[in-house]
Amino acid sequence: MAGPEVTPSFSTDSRNRNEPFVAWREFPWWLVAIFIFLGVMTYLILTDEEINQAFVFIFPGITTTLYLTLGGFGLALVFGLLAGLGRISQNRLIRNIAITYVEFIRGVPTLVLILTLAFVIVPAVSASFGIDNRDVSIELRAILALAIIYGAFLAEIFRAGIESISKGQMEAARSLGMTTRQAMQYIILPQAIRNISPALGNDFIAMLKDSSLASVLAVRELTQRSRLHAGSTFRFPEAYLVIVFLYLAMTITLSLLLRWYERRLRVGER
Amino acid sequence: MNDMIVIKDLHKYFGHIEAVKGVDLTIRQGEVVIVIGPSGSGKSTVLRCINHLETPTSGGIYIEGVHLEDKKTDINAVRAEVGMVFQQFNLFPHLTALENVTIAQRLVRKRDKAEAERIGMAQLERVGIPEKANAYPRQLSGGQQQRVAIARSLAMNPKIMLFDEPTSALDPEMIKEVLDVMLDLAKEGMTMVVVTHEMGFARAAADRMVFMDGGQVVEIASPEELYNNPQHQRTKLFLSKILTH
Numbered sequence: 029m030a031g032p033e034v035t036p037s038f039s040t041d042s043r044n045r046n047e048p049f050v051a052w053r054e055f056p057w058w059l060v061a062i063f064i065f066l067g068v069m070t071y072l073i074l075t076d077e078e079i080n081q082a083f084v085f086i087f088p089g090i091t092t093t094l095y096l097t098l099g100g101f102g103l104a105l106v107f108g109l110l111a112g113l114g115r116i117s118q119n120r121l122i123r124n125i126a127i128t129y130v131e132f133i134r135g136v137p138t139l140v141l142i143l144t145l146a147f148v149i150v151p152a153v154s155a156s157f158g159i160d161n162r163d164v165s166i167e168l169r170a171i172l173a174l175a176i177i178y179g180a181f182l183a184e185i186f187r188a189g190i191e192s193i194s195k196g197q198m199e200a201a202r203s204l205g206m207t208t209r210q211a212m213q214y215i216i217l218p219q220a221i222r223n224i225s226p227a228l229g230n231d232f233i234a235m236l237k238d239s240s241l242a243s244v245l246a247v248r249e250l251t252q253r254s255r256l257h258a259g260s261t262f263r264f265p266e267a268y269l270v271i272v273f274l275y276l277a278m279t280i281t282l283s284l285l286l287r288w289y290e291r292r293l294r295v296g297e298r
Numbered sequence: 299m300n301d302m303i304v305i306k307d308l309h310k311y312f313g314h315i316e317a318v319k320g321v322d323l324t325i326r327q328g329e330v331v332i333v334i335g336p337s338g339s340g341k342s343t344v345l346r347c348i349n350h351l352e353t354p355t356s357g358g359i360y361i362e363g364v365h366l367e368d369k370k371t372d373i374n375a376v377r378a379e380v381g382m383v384f385q386q387f388n389l390f391p392h393l394t395a396l397e398n399v400t401i402a403q404r405l406v407r408k409r410d411k412a413e414a415e416r417i418g419m420a421q422l423e424r425v426g427i428p429e430k431a432n433a434y435p436r437q438l439s440g441g442q443q444q445r446v447a448i449a450r451s452l453a454m455n456p457k458i459m460l461f462d463e464p465t466s467a468l469d470p471e472m473i474k475e476v477l478d479v480m481l482d483l484a485k486e487g488m489t490m491v492v493v494t495h496e497m498g499f500a501r502a503a504a505d506r507m508v509f510m511d512g513g514q515v516v517e518i519a520s521p522e523e524l525y526n527n528p529q530h531q532r533t534k535l536f537l538s539k540i541l542t543h
């Protein structure tokens with residue numbers, strides 16, 4: 029039996045009536061809390077001598093952190109796209125190579141991978157190309173390691189993005205005489221990348237945080253600099269609170285930008 | 299007249315299902331052939347074999363004498379000559395109407411931007427929506443989308459147009475605007491193979507009608523003969539079902 033119909037006017041009314049209440053409940057208190065923390069830290073950095081010293085020593089590491097993240101992510105996009113395309117290739121050899129790469133990386137802890145890639149794989153590969161091990165800077169090794177690790181995660185994002193595009197798109201492109209490659213480049217990928225851009229943004233933020241692992245390679249990025257500062261001054265709270273502040277300020281900014289972009293994307297689809 | 303499409307003893311399996319069981323059909327230049335038949339009878343599969351979206355299990359397709367299954371055949375060159383219009387339109391949603399009708403011209407026909415746009419606009423005018431050139435597919439009605447899809451194929455200057463139930467996904471009030479475009483095309487002498495159950499259109503446009511059932515061609519006749527005097531029991535049964543609708 030059909031239930032009584034809910035008239036549109038009723039549902040609109042009830043929503044209007046509840047709106048202030050909903051807005052109150054949905055108010056981003058978490059964001060307020062985070063901004064209070066960031067505000068207090070800013071105040072302390074400006075006023076507290078010890079914290080200010082820590083900040084002045086650590087802050088220049090931000091250049092290296094950003095360099096690692098941007099370089100690593102740029103390369104990871106290339107690795108991820110290639111591996112993602114490999115995963116769905118008709119060629120069984122290519123497909124299996126891509127799957128091996130993805131599963132291998134996913135099965136080993138990130139920290140272990142960074143150490144192994146930087147101290148074992150990169151030297152071995154550079155030696156086989158006749159390049160002196162010492163010519164490959166530790167920053168470059170960190171970038172390569174981050175790129176190889178994140179490439180495996182991005183590969184799955186790319187694969188899912190490509191597979192989410194309806195088969196009819198490829199068929200329409202092929203029926204117009206485009207090659208598979210042209211169809212992929214001009215029809216499938218632009219749509220897939222748009223769909224997965226929020227996921228890519230999330231992984232960019234994740235990589236910004238994981239760039240701190242490069243400190244185990246003694247790369248002087250933010251984390252390594254605060255370890256050095258803590259080690260030499262024994263001011264542990266100051267040293268570590270400053271990088272918590274710096275990482276959080278960067279990631280919260282990025283994730284707010286991402287939310288805004290996502291919302292715009294959804295509006296654009298309507 | 300020249301033979302445009304020759305289908306020789308076409309068989310197509312999907313796993314264990316034999317979707318097409320030995321179809322022979324020759325379509326001459328300028329001919330409009332309409333294919334009808336119950337769901338699952340293999341109509342789409344035959345159409346999709348003609349531009350090699352499906353690979354025949356055995357048998358051969360020849361377009362202007364070019365054997366598609368021959369390894370030396372450049373299938374993309376053949377497809378550029380064979381337009382295809384789908385039930386679900388399959389416009390490229392990230393491109394405007396004009397970009398939809400120019401992209402393949404540029405990539406496949408290697409036309410420069412200005413020329414591709416000139417031809418693209420001419421085709422959008424022909425299908426009656428030049429004012430929508432800068433609209434995205436999601437901003438267009440179903441009928442408008444399907445007309446852009448037709449323009450997209452025509453902009454390649456194809457010798458053959460294939461239509462797979464082009465009006466089945468449309469609201470009734472939009473069917474006519476699409477059929478009118480197709481009728482004009484038929485009158486201009488385009489070689490067309492159309493899967494449709496629009497009987498009025500079939501009467502007005504078809505040179506021959508093909509009735510398929512169970513993966514085989516059961517009967518080929520002119521629209522008048524087929525509607526008024528079907529020769530096979532299966533044809534009669536099918537027509538009685540769709541004509542009462």
Ligand SMILES: Nc1ncnc2c1ncn2[C@@H]1O[C@H](COP(=O)(O)OP(=O)(O)OP(=O)(O)O)[C@@H](O)[C@H]1O
Binds near residue numbers: 339340342
């Ligand atoms: N990609 C596929 N994989 C497996 N089976 C398929 C595939 N495409 C078609 N078939 C099967 O082949 C048979 C013929 O399908 P086809 O789509 O050619 O029929 P049709 O006459 O176009 O039907 P409709 O009127 O429903 O579109 C059906 O049994 C169908 O299930």
Ligand SMILES: [Mg+2]
Binds near residue numbers: 343
């Ligand atoms: Mg069909």
